[in-house]
Structure formats: structure tokens, C-alpha cells
Amino acid sequence: MTKPIPSKARAVIVGGGVSGCSVAYHLAKLGWTDVVLLERKQLTCGTTWHAAGLIGQLRASQNMTRLAKYSADLYVKLEAETGIGTGMRQNGSMTVALTDERKEEIYRQASLARAFDVDVREITVDEVKAMYPHLNTADIKAAVHLPLDGQCDPANIAMALAKGARQNGATVIEGVKVTSVLTKDGRVTGVACEQNGETFTIETENVVNAAGMWGRTLADISGVTLPLHACEHFYIVTEPIPNLTRLPVLRVPDECTYYKEDAGKMLIGAFELKAKPWGMDGISEDFCFDQLPEDFDHFQPILENAINRMPMLETAGIHTFFNGPESFTPDDRYYLGEAPELKGYWVAAGYNSIGIVSSGGAGMALAQWMNDGEPPFDLWEVDIRRAQPFQKNRAYLQDRVSETLGLLYADHFPYRQMATARGVRRSPIHEHLKARGAVFGEVAGWERANWFAREGQAREYRYSWKRQNWFENQKEEHLAVRNGVGLFDMTSFGKIRVEGRDALAFLQKLCANQMDVAPGRIVYTQMLNAHGGIESDLTVTRLSQTAFLLVVPGATLQRDLAWLRKHLRDEFVVITDVTAAESVLCVMGPKARELMRKVSPNDFSNAHHPFATAREIEIGMGLARAHRVTYVGELGWELYVSTDQAAHVFEALEAAGADVGLRLCGLHTLDSCRIEKAFRHFGHDITDEDHVLEAGLGFAVRTKKGEFIGRDAVLRKEKEGLKRRMVQFRLADPEPLLFHNEALVRDGKIVSTITSGNYGHFLGGAIGMGYVPCAGESEADVLASRYEIEIAGVRVKAEASLAPMYDPKAERVRA
Numbered sequence: 001m002t003k004p005i006p007s008k009a010r011a012v013i014v015g016g017g018v019s020g021c022s023v024a025y026h027l028a029k030l031g032w033t034d035v036v037l038l039e040r041k042q043l044t045c046g047t048t049w050h051a052a053g054l055i056g057q058l059r060a061s062q063n064m065t066r067l068a069k070y071s072a073d074l075y076v077k078l079e080a081e082t083g084i085g086t087g088m089r090q091n092g093s094m095t096v097a098l099t100d101e102r103k104e105e106i107y108r109q110a111s112l113a114r115a116f117d118v119d120v121r122e123i124t125v126d127e128v129k130a131m132y133p134h135l136n137t138a139d140i141k142a143a144v145h146l147p148l149d150g151q152c153d154p155a156n157i158a159m160a161l162a163k164g165a166r167q168n169g170a171t172v173i174e175g176v177k178v179t180s181v182l183t184k185d186g187r188v189t190g191v192a193c194e195q196n197g198e199t200f201t202i203e204t205e206n207v208v209n210a211a212g213m214w215g216r217t218l219a220d221i222s223g224v225t226l227p228l229h230a231c232e233h234f235y236i237v238t239e240p241i242p243n244l245t246r247l248p249v250l251r252v253p254d255e256c257t258y259y260k261e262d263a264g265k266m267l268i269g270a271f272e273l274k275a276k277p278w279g280m281d282g283i284s285e286d287f288c289f290d291q292l293p294e295d296f297d298h299f300q301p302i303l304e305n306a307i308n309r310m311p312m313l314e315t316a317g318i319h320t321f322f323n324g325p326e327s328f329t330p331d332d333r334y335y336l337g338e339a340p341e342l343k344g345y346w347v348a349a350g351y352n353s354i355g356i357v358s359s360g361g362a363g364m365a366l367a368q369w370m371n372d373g374e375p376p377f378d379l380w381e382v383d384i385r386r387a388q389p390f391q392k393n394r395a396y397l398q399d400r401v402s403e404t405l406g407l408l409y410a411d412h413f414p415y416r417q418m419a420t421a422r423g424v425r426r427s428p429i430h431e432h433l434k435a436r437g438a439v440f441g442e443v444a445g446w447e448r449a450n451w452f453a454r455e456g457q458a459r460e461y462r463y464s465w466k467r468q469n470w471f472e473n474q475k476e477e478h479l480a481v482r483n484g485v486g487l488f489d490m491t492s493f494g495k496i497r498v499e500g501r502d503a504l505a506f507l508q509k510l511c512a513n514q515m516d517v518a519p520g521r522i523v524y525t526q527m528l529n530a531h532g533g534i535e536s537d538l539t540v541t542r543l544s545q546t547a548f549l550l551v552v553p554g555a556t557l558q559r560d561l562a563w564l565r566k567h568l569r570d571e572f573v574v575i576t577d578v579t580a581a582e583s584v585l586c587v588m589g590p591k592a593r594e595l596m597r598k599v600s601p602n603d604f605s606n607a608h609h610p611f612a613t614a615r616e617i618e619i620g621m622g623l624a625r626a627h628r629v630t631y632v633g634e635l636g637w638e639l640y641v642s643t644d645q646a647a648h649v650f651e652a653l654e655a656a657g658a659d660v661g662l663r664l665c666g667l668h669t670l671d672s673c674r675i676e677k678a679f680r681h682f683g684h685d686i687t688d689e690d691h692v693l694e695a696g697l698g699f700a701v702r703t704k705k706g707e708f709i710g711r712d713a714v715l716r717k718e719k720e721g722l723k724r725r726m727v728q729f730r731l732a733d734p735e736p737l738l739f740h741n742e743a744l745v746r747d748g749k750i751v752s753t754i755t756s757g758n759y760g761h762f763l764g765g766a767i768g769m770g771y772v773p774c775a776g777e778s779e780a781d782v783l784a785s786r787y788e789i790e791i792a793g794v795r796v797k798a799e800a801s802l803a804p805m806y807d808p809k810a811e812r813v814r815a
């Protein structure tokens, strides 16, 4: 008998895999009792049913780890709550390293785990052997053990979540296909669906796309960007192996493999470096517990390594050769949150083969997000607003996901760049930079010169946890910026025009700094949320009485646009993304003025063109708007040039620059310079859960200007005092490197992690920033402590400073 479909619901969840079931469970727990989950066939029949079900708690960041730990805890409790056996067992996990580089990575991870309160221990090869007697350990260089990791039965986890959701009032219906999402005035109003050939509509203000590998197609129908694509994922299951005892989960990332013992059989799965995208022409509606054809040739190298690693496998018969599709995303991170294109359209999809361990926490976080209208903590790394509209292009996705599948087990070297699907967004001077030795990286699809190779030097990254092959190039670029003048191409900046009668009032409401400045002034500001957390970090240039230009990082453009549009009420304002209209060439360094005088007849004196002002200038035979601001802590101008004139302006600068030693510089140098100056970076040092005052950005907040979002939270914090503070650190030993996420140790105790790090080539050592808990403490108390930073298990002394270590009085910027 088919279940009646309700005509109304508070939320409709599309997709009955572990993701959708978890969202339904958590919404129901929050009291959303009229939630409907619609599954087109049967629960779990897409991807969940064939997942391996490994529960590894340590993830790449604190909040991802928090969500994974939440999943583990939930899955332990779920059986008692629902009566469905989840197969959850905390048999621990072990990761082994076969190279020195991997050893550094897993030891760094172990330090991180300690900072995140995950139980972890570096173990010896003898201990590996004792825990895993069947293993060939001859070439194992290091190993870590996480005793509370484990494994579970994925289908039963989903079933238990669905049952728990029902127990709390949700409705779960199988055999219903959602055909479209109904909308009015930019928000969701309902869904249209089909059951046994009959059509129905459900009125609702909230839809959750948890449709897994169908998610992109479903989103497309509503004009929502959800870039994901399926790939084939392979594993084998052996016949029962006599006398096999319970074993921890084993990961051998250097061989792209994981091993799971279950009921006396071994499951061996692979994250090979070049994967096979699947479902190029769409995924059949009829897909239900289907498998894909075997591909022995593809799996053969993995199997050979596995037999060498675990010789008993040679004689164990293969019970199942499994191949099933899973969804992958362009950056190997899943999607959560409200789609910027449509109010009330939520997503929880694209799990990159870690859907089981992720979904418990992700479902909880999304449910809270839907309930409260804001994420419960910083979720930027998985936020759907990071997706770029072009990324739903299928040719792009197919190329990219062939790489992302393997990333789970690839070496996670710092500065690692994607090798596939490159070159989609390019600056007008891209070819000029390439001809001059640029080695490019990619952010949000933009090709950006990260560093410049010397004549004859290989134009490629040689990755390492130590100094990489471009370290000396960066040093030369960095010192050129400090002592002479450097040129950066920052065309990838996001540029947003906010124009109209109410533009000023609108920006006054959103920005914490004073926006009512004279035309031509530039203001550094943050957009805050109601808790005083930082939603956006930007400069705003007043172009006229009614027009403003907002400049944001390329990676946050969609998020920033969404935040602006979300807060637009009845103001007469037009918001336009003008990113592609202007290139940005930055000339930075003490000789920047000398250079500008050579290419332009305009006046670049402090009197005429002081810091934080913008002026139209003639340059070469073209025009530009010169913004006197800096992200490297030097005298300099960002030149905003119409894209058609960018190459000409670059040529003019380059020709004139020969006399003043102009040096082309890359993004790695931008980062090393900004970190010496302790300039914050959104997504690392500042996020929506970091209070603007604790981030040390109170100088950019004007509570006296009147109401703005976050003002009350700022006033409250002023009264209550800071609970933590952003501090800058320099390692005493000039050799070790900081990237981010290293454990920060205060007086012998881990207190937090480094939020960003790079090498201070001027200051002579690795520089990092991080939050230090300081409730009730004075600045002097904070500085009186002894600080160390734990790098791969080794604690290195660090000097701490609350003021920027480089140019603390900002004299160079205003020179």
C-alpha cells in the first residue's frame, strides 16, 4: 500500500540515503515534526548501501573533526534509541606511512588530533605488527593509532536514522520522485512529485537536496549550482579467512588502500590517483541497488600492492569484486547550506566517499542552520556558497573528479595544486606572466601566478613538508617588495558594485566601519553577523554619492554576494558582480611611487593621493583607478584597469620598471608579506565564528556611527571582555615551517591551533597566527607566557606579539 503524501510540510528532504535520513532525524529532534523525506526508490539504494562505513574522526580542520566525532558518538547511541543494529564498533584505526614525507604528514596530523581532543598515539612498527600480525611491515616508516575510530554498517545507520526521524514525527516515503521545486519571488514554495504515475504537490518553504549523485541534475532544474559528479569506486571482499581475529581499520595511503575486517572477511578498497568518472550522460532513474561492471585491469595494481602488504590475501578467495558510483566535488569537500540562488533551497550532498562518517554531523549542522537561520559554527570549508557557477559544467567536472577521488589518500602537501580542469578563468595578462616564468595555482577557477621561476628553472612544484623548490624564489620576491617594488596580478579579486539611492544606508547597515566618507575614500571593514562574527572581510571604495565598489577575495565572492542580497530589504539598491570588468595590478614596495611617476603624469604624493584614497589616473596611453591600499604592508597602489587595457598597462609598468628593479611577484609572496604584517585572512584567521574584537580588528569598527548588524555584540564584548585574542608568533628556530593547523602550546599545554602560517623572509623565521584563550587576562598576562608550536610532534619555541611584528606603527604604508 502506498503512503499518502502530505499536502504541506515545513521541510521536504529529497533523497533517502544516509545524508537525507540524518537531516530528517535532526530536524525532527529539533521539533520539526512535519518534515517529509521523499525517496525515489528505496532508502539507501543509491550510494549508501555499498559504502564501506569507516568512521575516522580526525579530519582536516577542527570543525570537520567536531562533526565526524559527533557522527561517531551518535552512531554508538543510535542502536539503543531505535532498536536497529548499526554494526558500529570502535575497533580503532591505524594509518601507516611508507615514505618520510607521509611520516611527516601523519605526525603533523597526530599533533592536530591532540589539539582537537581526538585520542591518538604514534606507534612503533613492533606495535603495528602486534595489532596487525598479517601485515608486511618491512617498509613501514611510521604509524599512528586512533583507538576510538571504527566502522559500522552504513545501510543500517541510514535505516536507524530514518526510524529515529519517524519516532520524532517525520514522514518518510519511498517510491516518490521529485520532479521540480516550486518557487515564487526567489524563494521555495513547494515541490512537485510523482508516485505511481500520479502527480502531487507539497507546499513547503524548505527543500533539502540530499539527492547524492542525482543532486546536480535536481539542482539544475531550479537554477541552483551544485557541482558534483559520480565516479566509480572499487573494493573487493574476500571469502572468510580462517582464524581472522578482529582488526582495526587500516589505511595505507601510500598504496591508495584501506582495509576493513568484517565477520572474518577482509574488505580492501581503493582511492586510486586517476579515477573513472561515471554517468556522463546522466544517471538512470531506475538505478536502485545497482552495481557497475567489474574492471580488473583498473584494480589490478591496487590488488598487487594489497597482496604484498598482506600476503594472506594471496590465498583468500575473492567473494565480491564491487564497483559502485559515489559523488565527488571539485575540491574534495562536501556541500552544506542554503543555495545562494534560491531562498529555502538547502543542500547536503557531494560526500567524496566519506558520506557515512560525515552525514551524522552534517545532518545535525544543517538542521541547526535551517532552524536558526545561521550555521552553528564556522562551516565555510563545506559551505555551498563556495561553489562557482561555472563549476556545474560537466566537461569541467568530469576532468576534475578524476583527480578528486584520489585526493583522500594523496599526500596532502602544503600548497598542493589541482592538476586537472585548469585554465578556466584567466587574467588578461596571463600569457604575459606565463612568458615570464609564472607558475600558476588555482582558486575559484582563476589561474593565479603563485611564484616566478628563474630562467632555466623547472616551472613546476616539487612538493614537500620541508622547503619546497620555490622557497628561494619567494624569498627574492618578498625582499623585492620590502626593499624595492613588486608587481602582483590580483585580477581574481571579487568586485561588487553597490549602487542606488540607498546604497550608503544599505552598506551602513551591513558594514562595521563608517561608510559615510567622501567619494574617493577607501574603507577597510568587515560585515558581521549578529554575534559579532566576521562574515566578510573587504575594502569599500566610495566611487560617488550613490556608488560603491566592494573588493573581496576571489574565493568568497559568491558568499559575499549572497550575504548582501540576503540582507536587502526595501532599499533602492542594485548589486552587480563586476569581477570580470576590471583587472587589478598591484605595485607594492618603497619604490612604488617612483615607478608610478614613470608611467603616469598624475600626482602620487601623500598630499594629493594619501593612504586609503582612490584616484583616476592616466597610465601609459590608458586609464586606471589607483587605490592606495596594501595587503603586504608597504607603500603601494592597486590599479583597477578595464580588462581591455590591462595588457597595455602591464607592458607600460614593466617597461618603466626596468629602471627601478620591478620584480614580478606571486601569491605565495603576497601571503608571506601579509603574515609578517599580521594581516588577517578570511577563512583561516577570521571566520563567522570569530568575534571581530577577538580577531584584533576593533580598529575597523565604529559603534558610534549608529546601528549595523553585529553592533550589539560588539558593545557586549566590550563590556564582558575578550575570551581569546589573535596573537602573532615567530619561531625561534629559523628552520621549521608553519602552514596552518599546527598545535599552539602555552606554558606546556595545547590551547589552540595556528590559523595561518608562512615564512617571514624579512623577519627571518616562520610566522603564524592563532587565538590564545585569555578570559580575564591583560595583554601583559598573555605575553608573559611561554609559547611553543608543535610541528609533527616536536615543540618549537615561539615569540609572541599582539602588534604586527613587521612595521607595528604602519609607517611604511603611509610613507
Ligand SMILES: NCCCC(=O)O
Pocket (backbone or CB within 6 Å): 051, 052, 053, 054, 055, 056, 251, 258, 269, 353, 354, 355
Ligand atoms: N568510503 C571509504 C572511506 C575511506 C576512509 O575513511 O578512509
